Amino acid sequence: MIMSIRSGIAKALTACLIAGAASVAHSVGRDDFPSCYGLLGGAIDPLPAQRELFVVIDQTLEFNVHLKRHVHSKVHEYLQPGDRITVLTFSAYAEGRYAQMPLTGALDHELDEDVRFKTGKTDLRKFDRCMERQKAFVRGAIDETLKTAFAEASTDLPKTELMGSLVNFGQGAISTSETPEKVVLLVSDMMENSDSVSFYGNGGITNLDVQKTLSRTKEVGLLSQLDGASVNVIGAGISGNDGYLSQTAMQNMHAFWKTYFEHSDATLAGWGQPQLFGPIQ
Secondary structure (H helix, E strand, O other): OOHHHHHHHHHHHHHHHHHHHOOOOOOOOOOOOOOHHHHHHHOOOOOOOOOOEEEEOOOOOOOOOHHHHHHHHHHHHHHHOOOOEHHHHHHHOOOOOOOOOEEEEOOOOOOOHHHHHHOOOHHHHHHHHHHHHHHHHHHHHHHHHHHHHOOOOOOOOEEEOHHHHHHHHHHHHOOOOOOOOOEEEOOOOOOOOOOOEEEEOOHHHHHHOHHHHHHHHHHHOOOOOOEEEEEEEEEOOOOHHHHHHOOHHHHHHHHHHHHHHHOOOEEEEOOOOOOOOOOOO
């Protein structure tokens, strides 16, 4: 009976988290970056983005300066003209610490050779100069957004609602994006610690039962819908008990999240422990 009541409370909490997805909804028409296509007199319609990078930052832990720089570097390394980027932040579900979308916008596509041939030289020069300025603007906007997101992090928060936030972002932003290729960069220690599911109970993460924890996750409705996204992680395991997690604990955690993402219509493509050695993919 007690387990049934707990399960009901957990499901009710999950419903509340999903209802809050509107706070990070992918706003139709929102673009935080100025476009250069207006300089062409409306003769050319901008192409839709084919890739979108979702940078999801866990604000329940504080990263050192080297890992912060690593995140900045990986984001800039990935982005190309024509891509879209959305930055999402989350922490505990406490007053003033709600999920947010501080940045979303698309970089303009480069003009193909046929279009360049048909475009006047004066307009081309203006467009090319604008593209250089846009590149600098976007880089600055991303750096400022990431810097602020990291600065607002706090280790004093009692819980880490990682799965609940993924449900929120999956429904409110990622699955609603119209880009064919969706890539998630999840900046987190990946240590779930909520009332519904916690990696710290029953002997801690070293003894994490992957299948039992996944069954519990399904039971309380904390699987996400990530619409075929490729997921990359930076920061896994950095804030374990006493600042250290054994290799066994890390293997268990990796196995859980790999299975979790498979059941959330996604693929765990990169696992940074804590740094991501390869490129975002």
